[in-house]
Amino acid sequence: MRTRWLLALVLALAAMVATAADAPSAGGRYVLVSHAADSDVWWNTVRNAIRQAGEDFGVQVDYRNPPDGDLADMARLLEVAAARNYDGVAFDIADYDVLSRPAARIAAKGIPIVTINSGTPQESAKLGAIMHIGQPEYAAGKAAGERARAAGVTSFVCVNHYATNAASFQRCRGFADALGVDARKSMIDSGVDPVVVRSKTSAYLRNHPGTRAVLALGPSSAEPALQALRRMNLAGKVYFCTFDLSPAIIAGIRSGEIAFAIDQQPYLQGYVAVAALAIAHARHTRDPAMILAALKANPKFQARLKTYGLDPAYVDSGVNTGPSFVTRDNVDVVARYAGQFR
Numbered sequence: 001m002r003t004r005w006l007l008a009l010v011l012a013l014a015a016m017v018a019t020a021a022d023a024p025s026a027g028g029r030y031v032l033v034s035h036a037a038d039s040d041v042w043w044n045t046v047r048n049a050i051r052q053a054g055e056d057f058g059v060q061v062d063y064r065n066p067p068d069g070d071l072a073d074m075a076r077l078l079e080v081a082a083a084r085n086y087d088g089v090a091f092d093i094a095d096y097d098v099l100s101r102p103a104a105r106i107a108a109k110g111i112p113i114v115t116i117n118s119g120t121p122q123e124s125a126k127l128g129a130i131m132h133i134g135q136p137e138y139a140a141g142k143a144a145g146e147r148a149r150a151a152g153v154t155s156f157v158c159v160n161h162y163a164t165n166a167a168s169f170q171r172c173r174g175f176a177d178a179l180g181v182d183a184r185k186s187m188i189d190s191g192v193d194p195v196v197v198r199s200k201t202s203a204y205l206r207n208h209p210g211t212r213a214v215l216a217l218g219p220s221s222a223e224p225a226l227q228a229l230r231r232m233n234l235a236g237k238v239y240f241c242t243f244d245l246s247p248a249i250i251a252g253i254r255s256g257e258i259a260f261a262i263d264q265q266p267y268l269q270g271y272v273a274v275a276a277l278a279i280a281h282a283r284h285t286r287d288p289a290m291i292l293a294a295l296k297a298n299p300k301f302q303a304r305l306k307t308y309g310l311d312p313a314y315v316d317s318g319v320n321t322g323p324s325f326v327t328r329d330n331v332d333v334v335a336r337y338a339g340q341f342r
Helices: 002-022 041-057 071-083 096-108 121-126 137-150 166-179 194-207 219-231 247-255 266-283 288-296 299-308 331-335
Strands: 029-033 060-064 088-092 113-116 132-134 156-160 187-189 213-216 239-243 260-263 313-315 318-320 324-326
Touching (some): 041 299, 071 088, 088 096, 088 266, 096 113, 137 239, 137 260, 156 166, 156 194, 166 213, 187 194, 219 247, 266 288, 266 299, 288 299
Parallel strands (some): 029 088, 213 239
Antiparallel strands (some): 260 324, 313 318
């Protein structure tokens, strides 16, 4: 009899534990879906950010991505998010046409949406999102191009590791417009395989020996492109700049091989997305002004900003997270957290 009672108790406790593990936290359950392949380490900062936002706001947050970066798979992940009835969904608008249909399913169920990273505030609004959190990509590319032009650059190659992403081309086009050159003629579709990136960068520079600058669009293209320059004995001679940060990019800035990096402060994209959804859920509002006011007043959020040296720009459509330029003059300030929280 006692053995049977103990067995029943163990089974009951196991059921309670399983139920607790499956149940959403008191503050709700949220998901952030990105387009990034597993190999894209830049998104680790976003993942760290959503984890910390979950801790600060007492909510459960999932991260989902297509392992190979396939946009059709990303669309299916958004459909799954709609079916699971999350309390809020965040995602980047890697391709508006591909993602608008699953996004509409999320919105039709009354689930709040926040968009991040890729895409525009206008696209975000059409998807019914509360706000967009990211860097205006064309403006960031143009600001980078203006810096290069001031340094005497008149021609460049854009090493585009994610050519199917509209935001990537906007970065290249902004840089090209600042120099007054044709963006498409100055761009290579490199893919993400480091060997291929290195090979295509080397081939372009051999075939276009007058190229004065290289623009990479993130660590996936910057690191192998810099290796190509080193092998060709051009590192530090050809003007090199890149979007985003990694430990290798930080080292390149310190050595003088990289002129600057355009930092879009990805931590903010992950953290603010989760925080905005949590505040919207807790306060039963989708008013971006009210949500951002509550966020700015949150002491835990302010402590994160101070610790990591982050500087968001609040706008009517949400939060602009960049561009912020990292050079040899300020690299030590961000180096401590590069690849983790910067």
